Amino acid sequence: MDASRRTDDEQAARWNGPAGHAWVDLQPVLDEMFRPIEDLLVEAVAAERADRVLDVGCGTGALTRAVARRVGRCVGIDLSGPMIDAARARAGQEGVPASFLRADAQEHPFEPGSFDAVVSRFGVMFFNDPVRAFANIRGAVRDGGGLRLVVWRGPEENPYMTTAERAAAPFVPGLPPRRPDGPGQFAFADPDLVRRVLADSGWDGIELRPLDVECAFPEEDLVRYFTRLGPLGTILPGADEQTRARVVETVRPAFDPFVQGSQVRFTAACWLVSARSSSAKRSSSAKVS
Numbered sequence: 001m002d003a004s005r006r007t008d009d010e011q012a013a014r015w016n017g018p019a020g021h022a023w024v025d026l027q028p029v030l031d032e033m034f035r036p037i038e039d040l041l042v043e044a045v046a047a048e049r050a051d052r053v054l055d056v057g058c059g060t061g062a063l064t065r066a067v068a069r070r071v072g073r074c075v076g077i078d079l080s081g082p083m084i085d086a087a088r089a090r091a092g093q094e095g096v097p098a099s100f101l102r103a104d105a106q107e108h109p110f111e112p113g114s115f116d117a118v119v120s121r122f123g124v125m126f127f128n129d130p131v132r133a134f135a136n137i138r139g140a141v142r143d144g145g146g147l148r149l150v151v152w153r154g155p156e157e158n159p160y161m162t163t164a165e166r167a168a169a170p171f172v173p174g175l176p177p178r179r180p181d182g183p184g185q186f187a188f189a190d191p192d193l194v195r196r197v198l199a200d201s202g203w204d205g206i207e208l209r210p211l212d213v214e215c216a217f218p219e220e221d222l223v224r225y226f227t228r229l230g231p232l233g234t235i236l237p238g239a240d241e242q243t244r245a246r247v248v249e250t251v252r253p254a255f256d257p258f259v260q261g262s263q264v265r266f267t268a269a270c271w272l273v274s275a276r277s278s279s280a281k282r283s284s285s286a287k288v289s
Helices: 003-016 018-025 027-033 035-048 062-071 081-094 130-139 159-168 191-200 219-228 230-238 241-254
Strands: 053-056 074-078 098-102 115-121 141-152 203-218 263-277
Touching: 003 018, 018 027, 018 081, 018 230, 027 035, 027 062, 027 203, 027 219, 035 062, 035 115, 035 141, 035 203, 035 263, 053 062, 062 074, 062 081, 062 098, 062 115, 074 081, 081 098, 130 141, 130 191, 159 230, 159 241, 191 203, 191 263, 203 219, 219 230, 219 241, 219 263, 230 241
Parallel strands: 053 074, 053 115, 074 098, 115 141
Antiparallel strands: 141 263, 203 263
């Protein structure tokens, strides 16, 4: 089995297994936590006057539904069965014009030019071949259509996101390592890499802007959050009760700097990425600002 196929299989297993189910279970918490980013992307799409929007790596569909409510039609795509099922159920309950595809955006045979714009909230950092993925996505967008992404900057700028694994490391030595050169949360932290990927896949007018967003969620959900998501969420389900209790006892105080009364508050250090689809010769004016 080649490395590319192995990575595909690993991602499918992850998002159709414990990670996907954890995101479904924590959907209300995560939706509220990232609502400021959702609002920003919805406004960006509305400014584009886009009628047909594709949401890549849509997860449980909060952004897809929000865009659909604002512009009229949005299609979410994700390879996670549990999350797509949850997204469809919620859209049906709300009666919004959102639809969902369970598929890999890197490989899915989109109808050419069928979308006016593409958005993603933390959904594009997991491709095993990002250039191939963004070339495929570009083919689905009409000439001149916009791309708006929010991705994480590096872990050094997002200490909240690595607090649990750093605190738990002495007790759980088998934690999966972060892979800065592979698919994962911080895969698009390097702005030069993002620029190269988009340019090589045929996007023009590439810009990156630092985006710092204040996020919050109830403190009562904190233990459930750090034991279900991230590296700890992949290994704790198989740990014995003594280890789990010891991890919770150690990790919970490590989050104290982020707890303010009944809320957990942190700054999400991100890139806001924009680009345009064009059949013309790619511009060499891509920039990082």
